[in-house]
Amino acid sequence: MNVFTSKNLQALPSRERATLINAISGIRSANLIATRGDAGTNLSVFNSVTHLGSSPALLGMVFRPLSVERHTYSNIKNYKDFTINAITTAMVPKAHQTSAKYPEGVSEFDAVGFQPLFREETHVPFVEGSPIQVLCTYSQEHVLENQCILLTASIKAIWIDERGLSKDHFVNHEQLQTVGIGGLDAYYTTRLEGRYAYAKPDQPTTKINQV
Numbered sequence: 001m002n003v004f005t006s007k008n009l010q011a012l013p014s015r016e017r018a019t020l021i022n023a024i025s026g027i028r029s030a031n032l033i034a035t036r037g038d039a040g041t042n043l044s045v046f047n048s049v050t051h052l053g054s055s056p057a058l059l060g061m062v063f064r065p066l067s068v069e070r071h072t073y074s075n076i077k078n079y080k081d082f083t084i085n086a087i088t089t090a091m092v093p094k095a096h097q098t099s100a101k102y103p104e105g106v107s108e109f110d111a112v113g114f115q116p117l118f119r120e121e122t123h124v125p126f127v128e129g130s131p132i133q134v135l136c137t138y139s140q141e142h143v144l145e146n147q148c149i150l151l152t153a154s155i156k157a158i159w160i161d162e163r164g165l166s167k168d169h170f171v172n173h174e175q176l177q178t179v180g181i182g183g184l185d186a187y188y189t190t191r192l193e194g195r196y197a198y199a200k201p202d203q204p205t206t207k208i209n210q211v
């Protein structure tokens with residue numbers, strides 16, 4: 001095993017340190033966040049969208065420090081509604097390209113070639129073709145010790161491709177071909193290893209057959 005103490009880590013070139021630290025927490029979700037601002041629509045890839053609670057339904061995401069313009073963040077602050085759209089294998093190259101720093105007046109939808117999808121429920125776009133589309137609205141924000149911002153959002157509505165939805169509302173990411181992200185540049189396909197019944201101390205581990 002290689003060992004990195006906090007001192008070793010500090011001595012690494014900053015890019016390599018970021019590459020390592022970004023990846024050690026494992027594979028993270030891969031989503032496109034779509035917003036609307038005064039200059040038009042905006043679309044950016046995010047790997048920090050995470051489940052925070054289901055009652056009320058709450059998601060969170062982490063924004064980098066506000067030392068430069070953050071269009072997604074400022075659009076959410078100004079307009080409240082935004083959408084989270086799962087990325088599939090077929091969407092990866094274009095989704096990755098949304099991380100480029102386009103000027104405020106340029107919509108990443110046009111720049112990378114995603115089709116915006118508008119619904120009557122909101123003024124913000126969804127990403128056409130994404131199998132999981134979530135309409136969210138700003139709830140709170142918390143500044144972390146490194147000046148990153150944890151933004152929390154309530155879920156207003158969810159659209160899911162029925163091919164990945166079971167009768168018990170289990171969402172099968174393998175069927176939907178959604179991907180995960182390692183670090184900031186590695187995209188992984190998903191494969192279901194299995195589902196397991198609720199674990200109890202006095203019962204054997206049980207695999208659920210139905211998916």
Ligand SMILES: Cc1cc2nc3c(=O)[nH]c(=O)nc-3n(C[C@H](O)[C@H](O)[C@H](O)COP(=O)(O)O)c2cc1C
Pocket residue numbers: 042043044045046047048049061062063064069070071072073096098099100101102181183184185
């Ligand atoms: C794979 C990947 C994941 C990313 N995840 C985040 C993230 O969770 N939070 C963040 O602030 N930026 C993240 N970024 C960077 C944004 O995508 C990038 O800064 C983008 O230009 C933001 O655009 P905006 O200014 O239009 O919001 C990520 C970039 C990549 C390539």
